[in-house]
Amino acid sequence: MLTIGNDNDNRGCGLDFRSITKGVIQLNTYYHSLYYFLDKEFLSTQEAINHLGISKQGFYSLVERGKITRVRKGSAVLYFRREIEKQRKERRQNRYRT
Template sequence: MGKANGKKRKAIILLEQYFLTTEEAAVFLGISKQALSSLVKRGKLERVEKGKINLFFKADIEKRKEEQLILRRKYRPYT
């Protein structure tokens, strides 16, 4: 039983290291879940679906955050 628990812990660590849930991704980007869904529908972000669970690659979300900052500076330079 100890080995099985160790494997589960390693899997959870990997999931947390590489993926974000829908809620985590929305909070990180500072947008609503609906806006996040819109980004997926428009092909701006990719999600991984497993049944009813949606996960986002952490690297993709971090890249999108950088892109958002650039877009905000370009289109809202005074805010």
């Protein structure tokens, strides 16, 4: 059994290779599901602009008027995908109104 610990200490720290591998797999699964959630529910600034097909100035105007919510965590800035899709739908409907 592979143990991790001081070479002079035969007891190790009680962790074997299998438990470490299992922990790493669980952590990778957690990060993968978190990444999937963020990708599914949020858009970056550039993704939102591209999705709406408008200029940066037009996009930031929508944000400043409260039409789109900005979510910040540290230096990360994200926008709710549903709000962007709602704006896109409204823009399309307004375009074809007579």
